[in-house]
Amino acid sequence: MPEASAWNAERAREIIAEYTGLEGPMLPILHALQEEFGYINKDAVPLIADVLNLTRAEVHGVVTFYHDFRHEPCGHHLLQLCRGEACQSVGSEGLAATVLGKLGVGWRGTTADGELTVEPVYCLGLCATSPSALLDGEPLGRLDAGKITEALEEACGP
Amino acid sequence: MTRVFVPKDVAALAVGANKVAAKIAAEARARGLSIEIVRTGSRGLFFLEPLIEVETAQGRIGYGPVSPADVASLFDSDFVTGGAHALRIGKPEDHPFLASQTRLTFARCGIIDPLSLADYEAHDGWKGLKRAIAIGPQAIVAEVTKSGLRGRGGAGFPTGIKWKTVADTQADRKYVVCNFDEGDSGTFADRMIGEGDPFALIEGMTICGIGVGATKGYVYCRSEYPHAGKTFSEAIRIAREAGFLGPNILGSGYAFELELRMGAGAYVCGEETALLDSLEGKRGIVRAKPPLPAHKGLFAKPTVINNVLSLVAVPTVLDRGADFYAGFGFGRSRGTMPIQIAGNVRYGGLYETAFGLTLGEIVDTVGGGTLSGRPVRSVQCGGPLGAYFPRALFDTPFDYEAFAARDGLIGHGGIVVFDDTVDMAQMARFAMEFCAIESCGKCTPCRIGSTRGVEVIDRVLAGVKPAENMALLEDLCNTMKFGSLCALGGFAPYPVMSAVRHFREDFTPRVLAAAE
Numbered sequence: 001m002p003e004a005s006a007w008n009a010e011r012a013r014e015i016i017a018e019y020t021g022l023e024g025p026m027l028p029i030l031h032a033l034q035e036e037f038g039y040i041n042k043d044a045v046p047l048i049a050d051v052l053n054l055t056r057a058e059v060h061g062v063v064t065f066y067h068d069f070r071h072e073p074c075g076h077h078l079l080q081l082c083r084g085e086a087c088q089s090v091g092s093e094g095l096a097a098t099v100l101g102k103l104g105v106g107w108r109g110t111t112a113d114g115e116l117t118v119e120p121v122y123c124l125g126l127c128a129t130s131p132s133a134l135l136d137g138e139p140l141g142r143l144d145a146g147k148i149t150e151a152l153e154e155a156c157g158p
Numbered sequence: 159m160t161r162v163f164v165p166k167d168v169a170a171l172a173v174g175a176n177k178v179a180a181k182i183a184a185e186a187r188a189r190g191l192s193i194e195i196v197r198t199g200s201r202g203l204f205f206l207e208p209l210i211e212v213e214t215a216q217g218r219i220g221y222g223p224v225s226p227a228d229v230a231s232l233f234d235s236d237f238v239t240g241g242a243h244a245l246r247i248g249k250p251e252d253h254p255f256l257a258s259q260t261r262l263t264f265a266r267c268g269i270i271d272p273l274s275l276a277d278y279e280a281h282d283g284w285k286g287l288k289r290a291i292a293i294g295p296q297a298i299v300a301e302v303t304k305s306g307l308r309g310r311g312g313a314g315f316p317t318g319i320k321w322k323t324v325a326d327t328q329a330d331r332k333y334v335v336c337n338f339d340e341g342d343s344g345t346f347a348d349r350m351i352g353e354g355d356p357f358a359l360i361e362g363m364t365i366c367g368i369g370v371g372a373t374k375g376y377v378y379c380r381s382e383y384p385h386a387g388k389t390f391s392e393a394i395r396i397a398r399e400a401g402f403l404g405p406n407i408l409g410s411g412y413a414f415e416l417e418l419r420m421g422a423g424a425y426v427c428g429e430e431t432a433l434l435d436s437l438e439g440k441r442g443i444v445r446a447k448p449p450l451p452a453h454k455g456l457f458a459k460p461t462v463i464n465n466v467l468s469l470v471a472v473p474t475v476l477d478r479g480a481d482f483y484a485g486f487g488f489g490r491s492r493g494t495m496p497i498q499i500a501g502n503v504r505y506g507g508l509y510e511t512a513f514g515l516t517l518g519e520i521v522d523t524v525g526g527g528t529l530s531g532r533p534v535r536s537v538q539c540g541g542p543l544g545a546y547f548p549r550a551l552f553d554t555p556f557d558y559e560a561f562a563a564r565d566g567l568i569g570h571g572g573i574v575v576f577d578d579t580v581d582m583a584q585m586a587r588f589a590m591e592f593c594a595i596e597s598c599g600k601c602t603p604c605r606i607g608s609t610r611g612v613e614v615i616d617r618v619l620a621g622v623k624p625a626e627n628m629a630l631l632e633d634l635c636n637t638m639k640f641g642s643l644c645a646l647g648g649f650a651p652y653p654v655m656s657a658v659r660h661f662r663e664d665f666t667p668r669v670l671a672a673a674e
Contacts, residue, residue: 065441123341132172
């Protein structure tokens, strides 16, 4: 996963300016900010509000509505485990409990060393090769505990 | 040079298709063989993925599921000329899973290079658009209406009527919006099109734009589909450069421009009015109807909002005619439906067929029963808001009205199979939990009811006044069903009530088990 840059208001202003020509630029702006910084810094809210002529409350409302937008940086790696019914039909809930237990984190938690964040996701469209997950955006299917451990070791080191 | 086809559909990647492709390239180099690897979408036979194909004198021959460890032995067996091997499945189109399908919407998927305009044209691409330009807007809408095509997103609303409403509404600007927010668990048809045949969606939307007089289209793709988003935005760029999008499409004088927008992980944005608010840059909150999006949709302009599969069916309707398309189907459900067979199933994948197959035929005959080999106990049809069907209802034909008559819905065509280890009370609880997580919060029955639903089920399972709480759960479901503003709160009772009705034995208190 590409390393996110540290928060920088000047850079944020530049990013916001790139999208102001679009109709309904809010989501593209938020995605671009998260891509750059890894999360939506609360200081981005007044910058967006100012440019889009909205109140800070309106912008805050949008940022907090969508599950994708993080309010703080996540770990160096991101594991998104699917909790959809198709994955549940082949044991994803038990698998998730094993993985979370082994890492010592809850949903949306980050390991103590800051290496890995685990998020739930509700369907990746990999429902005929379940259980499935995304690790740093790369798909994994027909998962079991061994395969997840192997993939995590490959990404994060043992 | 021999062409070898390796899917880059994300489901194939999830089970190692990239490693297989790299291994094939390396092995060919080591053996001094000249091969070209073409990356395609998926045929939809996910139980055989990674399914590779090779172009031979007898046609394309498939091998699957291939792991990197199999590659050397494939070369040893001379697979580049279609040689015998334990993984050889013969011609994919002769495989029973494909041979019994009627592929109209998915005719090209898994066969062509999704970003090759030459491939697309060689497989009947743009024929629908060319005919649409020739016959003009009114005839386009008439043709779609006559085909009997109904919205494939779930509601089954007649597509032609929606288009006519927008066409008849006067405005300085109109929009076509494609709902690519395929959030239902057990569905992947839209994703397969986005990754495997993106020009077909561009063609369908352009035809719609010409038909209703819209000049701008948006595709709203869920963020859980990053690979589809990437392929589709590349397809837009290629189509624009070739003149299939832009101010003067193929020199016809019609203008149509297309833009891809990514969602941000909110399931409710698959509801059309929440999607429109999200596109406008707001919280994805459901709007009250009326006004209909066809009158006041995106930015308060007349808007056609259709699912990917509805729009991708359109080029076929235009190219081969309304009567051809309407010739398939059952009752008022015309044409074909890409059924997505998923979950604990032996032969999972995409199965496009005319409406009318029974649920039992789909699950037992096509799907081959469970992957675990245990008996099928329950099947959820139509996503997280769809009903659970027991074996006793396996004679239900796959058709909008037949499913509705049995308190179910076909939705977007997803079917998730569960074996006899499933705990239906937990599945009912999950439906309420999911609704609580994803509720947009606008209406009380959905926002509060879903949270109360989880609590009521927990009380039943904890043995707290179980009979009274079961009655309360039913009452709550009725409140949500009839009092919610949209299908999220309105349909969440389907999985819950179907679980209660057909699997009541699972709703027994667990106090004793928990105490042990």
